[in-house]
Amino acid sequence: MRVTMVGTGYVGLVSGACFADFGHQVICVDKDAAKIKRLHLGMMPIFEPGLDDLVASNVKAGRLSFTTDLGTAVQDADAVFIAVGTPSRRGDGHADLTYVEQAAREIAEHLQRYTVVVNKSTVPVGTGDLVESIMRDVNPRGDFSVVSNPEFLREGAAIGDFKRPDRVVVGTNDERARQLMRELYRPLFLNETPILFTDRRTSELIKYAANAFLAVKIAYINEMADLCEQVGANVQEVARGIGLDNRIGKKFLNAGPGYGGSCFPKDTLALVRTAQEANAPVTIVEATVASNDARKKRMAGKIIQACGGDVTGKTIGILGLTFKPNTDDMRDAPSLEIVPALVAAGANVRAYDPEGMEEAKKELSDITMVAGPYEAAEKADAIVILTEWDQFRALDFERIALAMTSPVMIDLRNVYNPADLRQDGFTYVSIGRK
Known part of the structure; x- marks a missing residue:
């Protein structure tokens, strides 16, 4: 055809x-x-x-x-x-x-x-x-x-x-x-x-309904992660425990710094506006949008707290800038909220992303782009995993610790096992885990 x-x-x-x-x-x-x-x-x-x-x-x-x-x-x-x-x-x-x-x-x-x-x-x-x-x-x-x-x-x-x-x-x-x-x-x-x-209208709504539902799952597990941190539970095990229920499913239950990208942010917002105009408000989706926006803003505070409550003059290494791995898409990425907030708080930011740095340069200023994860760690007071690219899953932590001023890691994607990082001498902070 x-x-x-x-x-x-x-x-x-x-x-x-x-x-x-x-x-x-x-x-x-x-x-x-x-x-x-x-x-x-x-x-x-x-x-x-x-x-x-x-x-x-x-x-x-x-x-x-x-x-x-x-x-x-x-x-x-x-x-x-x-x-x-x-x-x-x-x-x-x-x-x-x-x-x-x-x-x-x-x-x-x-x-x-x-x-x-x-x-x-x-x-x-x-x-x-x-x-x-x-x-x-x-x-x-x-x-x-x-x-x-x-x-x-x-x-x-x-x-x-x-x-x-x-x-x-x-x-x-x-x-x-x-x-x-x-x-x-x-x-x-x-x-x-x-x-x-x-019919045509049903088809159009299916797309928005699907993306909104997935966004709700992400926002939900992120709020469960906050609760886990307060009560001493493990969000990864909570996600596994509920994900094994076939009615729920395990996908989109990975806690993190909030969703971004070209679809979920704009599609949830468009669905909210459509529903409001139709006098059938989707309050669950409205809450999801608000929850996700607030979460991305809070993540900079989590990083600052892990650095002792003040990042003035400190160097922060950032691993990953795109909203997810295997793309160069920076649209509504959590990094666009987190990195400027760190800069505004007085931090010197060194960042690396395998594919997104050219796009990131258009959106982020006053930071230094570097050639790899180990360069990002050079003389850093803390290093942050923002995007779970495969090449960040098996880092040489002995090399990273030697490069850093102080071995502090904030893992906003829960890539690593807390016990392993602490055994390597790191102060380790993750999402929804002790």
């Missing part, structure tokens, strides 16, 4: 490359000529494990191409995916649909045959109706269907999530569109992937 992907950001590029790997003919479109030029040179705009090889192999096979010419890409397409950004709108927290609306207008202008237009971007309930209305206004005689097909890709594991998904959700009541989407995802039938066909 002939597929056009409008937008070469995280969702668009990964989805386009995976559809091409399924055997479809895919054109990825972006207005950013510099980005398209880099893609032609094999340079990825994002870090995602395996994406560069996947793109290269499908470009070589002639199934994947890149262009700035939306008109040509749309004319012969069977399906056109809208995969543009929907950031939080300043002032009210709603999803900003500017790019979605613009894409809808431009797609409508170039339609020449029956085409399924698919909202892949994360959008509020009713956006499919809006897109269809815009397209009908621009092209009253156009033969098209508008479908919702939300993405459920985890950064750092997106290719596997696309090719081996838990489910595929398709929102449409149009039989022609339904058959085309079934054919598009036919390669997944071999894996017996559940494909849920529903």
Whole structure:
């Protein structure tokens, strides 16, 4: 099938490359000529494990191409995916649909045959109706269907999530569109992937409801971690004890400094705003947003307390800046709250991240970026694990202790065993453990 992907950001590029790997003919479109030029040179705009090889192999096979010419890409397409950004709108927290609306207008202008237009971007309930209305206004005689097909890709594991998904959700009541989407995802039938066909508005809400539920789990276990610290319990064992209950499940029960990234912060906020306007407030999600925001702010205080209550003139080594490992994404990362608070408290911060330092430089000032974890520990009064990258899981603590002014570790991801670190002479502070 002939597929056009409008937008070469995280969702668009990964989805386009995976559809091409399924055997479809895919054109990825972006207005950013510099980005398209880099893609032609094999340079990825994002870090995602395996994406560069996947793109290269499908470009070589002639199934994947890149262009700035939306008109040509749309004319012969069977399906056109809208995969543009929907950031939080300043002032009210709603999803900003500017790019979605613009894409809808431009797609409508170039339609020449029956085409399924698919909202892949994360959008509020009713956006499919809006897109269809815009397209009908621009092209009253156009033969098209508008479908919702939300993405459920985890950064750092997106290719596997696309090719081996838990489910595929398709929102449409149009039989022609339904058959085309079934054919598009036919390669997944071999894996017996559940494909849920529903109406468009339900499909749109499924995406927000899923992300909000996972955010609630994270905020919940983080608050349990606070309680564990006060009563002398172990949050990791609490998480295991409740996670073994099949009704709860073990995923998203790792206590830490709060969630971030491109999805949970903006999607929970957008769901809250949608629910308030519908006069059906989601107070649990509202509490989750407030809890997570407060948690990230408190983490700097936890670090300062571990350093004796004052970090003025002290050097703090930071390991990890991105919101999670295996990505260079800095959006709403806990580090963006924690690091500036440490600097404001008078600390000298030395930071290292395997992939995120270029993005971090755009967001964080007055800190020193270093070449590795041991450089971050050089003459440090404390070292902090903010992101659980694999390369931080087996550090040489004898080497780190020798490099540091004082061996203090604040492990905000519970990577290490407290007894082991104390045996190595460290003052060790973690989350929700004695």
